[in-house]
């Protein structure tokens with residue numbers, strides 16, 4: 001039975017379309033997340049990128065948005081994030097009308113917490129599977145550059161060549177959505193450094209490792225991996241060899257790179273070497289999996305305003321519901337394969353269905369690639385950002401694959417009625433034993 005505050009909510013619940021009600025019931029969701037009377041305190045959030053934080057202050061934002069300063073609330077422990085009353089008409093404000101919006105992003109604070117959960121350091125090579133439209137990707141790029149302590153503004157050519165040692169590689173299956181992401185990267189020069197590239201590819205099979213050529217001077221050019229690759233790919237194949245064709249084909253394959261959909265000059269011609277030493281770092285692999293979006297407030301409210309039929313057809317269709325957790329498991333598995341030992345993977349969805357969250361994690365830890373101690377759920381290393389927004393812990397499920405209470409304590413569920421944000425589920429998985437990429 002879906003949870004609700006009391007029977008007074010029943011009338012509002014009855015007004016929801018039948019497929020959504022069935023989805024809420026079948027997935028044991030808290031119905032308060034869908035009822036306006038429980039969502040009045042939910043705010044909207046803006047992010048000011050690091051390079052503008054000293055100039056775009058709370059006061060400046062209030063003036064540009066045409067609201068009182070008290071309406072712009074800095075979010076505790078998350079630098080550059082501001083909460084606004086939900087009714088604030090951001091798109092109509094001078095902030096947008098006069099083109100000043102390139103100094104701010106609309107981004108829910110829970111998305112920032114998902115990025116925070118990666119524990120980024122300046123040298124991280126990050127993979128962002130399912131990256132579009134790119135809010136988290138832009139924040140990752142910004143945080144990496146800020147962690148590198150690079151100048152906020154680059155003014156001359158030499159500075160533009162500055163290498164940001166950390167990079168983020170975004171992947172999305174939709175070219176249209178990736179184009180939005182690319183536009184965002186171009187529109188908001190978030191970090192001022194060329195440290196983000198995009199691929200249009202299926203995240204279930206994507207196999208491009210972290211970039212080797214970071215910056216114009218091939219910062220890893222003396223690495224044994226690169227030297228070995230050069231040696232292998234330039235070795236002449238003997239014409240007398242019995243399997244010349246196969247060998248040539250193998251050589252060609254080694255040299256073939258997948259064209260990035262977007263990459264700054266410094267990463268455009270990366271040789272894309274497949275090697276265990278080039279798995280994504282420490283790891284910051286973010287699997288922001290495709291889901292039913294049932295707790296994305298913007299998503300649900302859009303359908304409420306425009307009519308529910310599209311939501312039913314596009315997101316709650318029986319075929320899609322049947323296959324969605326399979327897709328999530330495959331994305332998680334591939335992200336895991338691309339993660340280096342000791343690395344950290346963050347799995348997130350904007351659904352609060354246990355089937356798409358706890359059950360995916362339970363499968364991963366008991367039967368999937370994380371079984372036999374190869375992965376463990378870990379709590380936040382620096383929990384301050386999490387404390388900015390109230391969250392529930394994971395739910396242990398009475399199914400064959402159950403998570404322990406200790407494991408559930410490491411899972412975060414942001415429920416809109418409780419957290420005052422859009423909904424999000426977050427799990428952090430640490431890779432504990434050496435695991436190599438399958439041979440190319």
Ligand SMILES: C[S@@+](CC[C@H](N)C(=O)[O-])C[C@H]1O[C@@H](n2cnc3c(N)ncnc32)[C@H](O)[C@@H]1O
Nearest residue numbers: 130131132133134135136172173202203288290
């Ligand atoms: C929840 S959204 C990601 C939001 C994004 N991380 C952000 O912060 O803006 C899920 C994305 O997954 C993408 N997607 C769905 N199936 C995919 C697949 N098989 N491989 C890669 N991306 C996929 C969708 O196109 C969609 O853009």
